[in-house]
C-alpha cells in the first residue's frame with residue numbers, strides 16, 4: 155500500500171506530511187494511512203500536467219504512440235488483477251468476485267481507448283462542404299488540455315479508468331483525485347503507469363479530502379476541464395466553479411432509476427435482474443434499480459419471490475467465499491442509508507424485509523437487503539437516491555401510469571422495462587426520460603456504449619466514442635482558395 159502521492163512521474167510525500175486513516179469496512183480496522191494532498195501538492199501536480207501537455211509533447215504523439223502506453227497500462231492492471239481486486243475489497247467492502255470483475259473491466263477500458271486513439275490517426279480531419287466555393291474548410295479534433303478528474307468510492311479503479319483512459323487517448327494530461335474512502339487502487343494505477351513508462355506529468359494522482367485536494371483542483375486556473383462522478387451537491391459546486399472560470403465540465407451524478415415489469419414477464423428472470431440491479435455493490439451504484447414498478451397481475455407473486463430470494467443472499471466479508479453482499483463503504487454511509495430507511499418508515503412505508511444489520515454481527519457496516527413497499531410518492535424514500543441495498547417496490551395498472559411514475563423524478567440516469575411484448579417494450583423504452591435504457595435486463599454496462607444522464611443526473615456522456623469527445627476540442631481550419639485576392643466581401647477602399 156502506497157504512502158506517497160504520484161506527481162510528475164515520481165512518488166512524493168505530501169507537502170504538509172499529512173495522512174488519513176484507511177478503514178476496512180468489513181472489520182472497522184485501520185489498515186493503512188494514505189497521503190493527504192493539500193493545495194500545494196495539487197499545484198505541483200497541475201504544473202507537471204501543464205508542462206507535459208504544453209512542452210513535453212504528449213498531445214503531439216500520434217494516437218498509435220499513445221495507444222502503446224494505454225495497452226501497457228491495461229496489461230499492467232491484468233498482471234496484478236487478483237492483488238488489486240483484493241485491495242479494492244479491503245478498501246471498499248465489495249465481494250471479491252465483483253472487485254475482480256471491476257479490475258478486468260478497468261483493464262478493458264484502457265484497451266478500448268487505445269483502439270480509439272489509433273482511430274484518431276485514421277480520421278485526422280473531417281472536410282466541411284461550404285456553400286461559398288472560394289474557401290475550403292475542415293474540422294480537426296485536438297486534445298483540450300489538462301483534465302482534473304474527481305471520482306467516487308463505489309467503483310474506485312473502474313471510475314479512474316473511465317476518466318484516465320479516454321483523457322490519455324485524446325492526448326490530454328490529467329490530475330486524478332480518488333475518494334478519500336477508497337484511494338488504494340488509484341495509487342496502484344500510478345505504479346502501473348510508472349511501470350508502463352508513461353512520460354512524467356501525463357498522469358498525476360493526488361489522494362486526499364474533497365474539501366481540500368478536490369477543491370484545489372476545481373479552483374486551479376491551470377486546469378482546462380473538470381470531469382466528476384459523485385453526488386449532486388458536489389457536482390453542482392463543480393459546475394459553478396467551471397462556470398466561473400469557463401472550464402469544460404462533465405458530470406455523472408446520481409439517480410433513482412425505475413424498472414418497469416409488465417405482467418407478461420417471467421417472474422424468476424425479473425427477480426434476478428432486480429436483485430442484480432439493487433444488491434450488486436451493496437446498491438452503491440448510481441444507476442441502481444431503486445424503484446421497481448410491477449404490473450398488478452404479478453405484483454404479489456413477484457414481491458413474495460423477491461423477498462424470499464433477498465433473504466437467501468449471503469452477507470459477509472467480501473474476501474469470504476460465496477459472499478454476495480459486503481458491508482457498506484463507511485460508517486457514515488451506513489448511517490445515512492439506515493436513516494433513509496427510517497425516514498421512509500416514518501413516512502408510511504412498509505419494510506417488507508431487511509432494514510437492519512444481519513443477526514450476530516457486531517463489526518462491519520453490514521445491512522440486510524431491504525425491500526420497501528407502500529412508499530408514498532412524495533417521500534424521500536421514493537424520490538431521493540439512497541445509495542444502499544434498498545429497493546422500493548410498487549404496483550401499477552396501465553402502461554401510461556408506469557411511464558408517468560417512472561419519469562416522475564428529477565433524475566434521469568437509467569431506466570429499464572421487462573415485457574415479452576417487444577413492441578410495447580420498445581415503446582416504453584422510447585418514452586423513458588433517461589440516458590441509459592435497458593430492455594429485459596438491468597445494469598449491463600459496456601465500455602463501447604454512452605453512459606450518462608438526463609435531467610439532474612448529469613451533463614455529458616462517458617464511455618464509447620462519447621467518452622473520448624469529452625477530452626477533445628473541435629477546430630475549424632478554413633482556407634481562402636480563390637484567385638481573386640479581393641474577391642471576398644467588398645474591395646477594401648484604400649486599395650481600390
Ligand code: TAP
Pocket residue numbers: 304305306307308331332333334335362363364365367368369372383384385386388389391406407408409439440487490539540541
Ligand atoms: P461526494 O461527496 O460527491 O464525493 C465524490 C467525490 O467528490 C469524492 O472524491 C470527494 O472527495 C469529492 N469532493 C467532495 N467535496 C468536494 C469539493 N468541495 N470539491 C471537490 N471535490 C469534492 O459523494 P460522497 O460524500 O462520497 O457520497 C455522498 C452521496 O453521494 C452518497 O450517499 C450517494 O448518494 C452519492 N454518490 C453518488 C455517486 C454516483 S456514482 N452517482 C457516487 C458516490 C456517492 P472525498 O470523498 O475524498 O471527500
